[in-house]
Amino acid sequence: MIDVIIKILEKRLCDRCLGRQFSQLLSRIKNEERGKIIRNFIAMLIDGKLIDYSKINPNNFYGFKFKQNKEFAKNLKKEECWLCNDLFEKIDSLVKKAEKKLKKIEFNNFLVGSKISEEIFSKEEKIWEITGIEFVESIKFEINRELGNRIRKIFKKPVNYKNPEVVVLFDFEKNDVEIQINSLYIFGYYKKLKSGIPQCKWGTPGKYKTSVQQIIAKPIMKATKGVNNKFSGSGREDIDARCLDWRPFVIEIIKPKKRNVNLKKIERQVNKSKKVKVKGLKFCEKYIVKKIKAETGDKVYRVLVKFDRPVDKKELKKLKNLVGIISQRTPIRVAHRRADKIRKRSVKSIKYKQINKKTIELKVEASSGLYIKELVTGDNGRTKPSVSEILNVKAIPKDLDVIKIEKPKDL
Ligand SMILES: [Zn+2]
Structure with a gap:
């Protein structure tokens, strides 16, 4: 040694x-x-x-006083560390910089990262050629531990390796600190009580004044002071359909400056809108977004169907033939934004109630993704079978509502 x-x-x-x-x-x-x-x-x-x-x-x-070997101690000079260029002496000022930036945001845990020049790593390799690696530690490890400890002591918050709320990046080359604020995810359920509202604000730009996303996001953005948000629903209802059962969603807040917000208060603020209601808001992790999007639970729809001629009760019995596999080519109304292909969806059950000779109320229990309006009209033969085809009438859907959404099991 x-x-x-x-x-x-x-x-x-x-x-x-x-x-x-x-x-x-x-x-x-x-x-x-x-x-x-x-x-x-x-x-x-x-x-x-x-x-x-x-x-x-x-x-x-340098700085030592030799007693015997005065010859050696002649002309000692202060010299920078060959390996790290006295990198550790920059820690104080960089930590101060980080502290100043971090004080402006709210976080409950963090992670530090550091950027050190490649030259230092290659010099470290050279030293290791002499020492071997049996007892060594890498400079990256020491520097990150040191920085992590410093931030932990100042803010009294724990380090989180898996899902840190903020990442503090110390750039020793530029002598600067960058704070990366990770998104905040809020899970919840919504109902849409009024028709004519799209789910997402990007869906139809300019055409609609508001959206489910905007109504829910407004108080959240105000409380979190985020810069943007993304909305993911477990499926979506048509713009002109209401959603009368609770639909799961996740809203992602990008770069929030506040995180410890009162979700009960936000629920109350959204519910004042009278257009959209939310419940069960809770903080969640990023992976829930994927889960929400992949959710394919069955739905029950209620739709008022108008006929162009009177249809008697006996004829209506044929509607039971809709139960089974529905072959649905991409509807004309969405063909501009969806790939043109044939989808197979299933109708699990059909219930109907005659309102008058030319109107029925239809309840359809179907697998996720079935286009209900086209199930009624037939979409010029693109959806088979359909109400129009089976009854040999022109059938028009009115007042479409989603009335039941199968709840995901583990959300
Ligand atoms: Zn050094």
């Missing part, structure tokens, strides 16, 4: 970089202290002329 130390001290190394090469020896002391111990011991060996110190860089002992 002494030979190895003599060899690596041919370069000027700071206490941390020296001690870090023996990091796996002895617990409860820091690399800096390890470095000091080693340096003091080597200094004694040099002072007593007990080793060959001819190749050692004397500046490794």
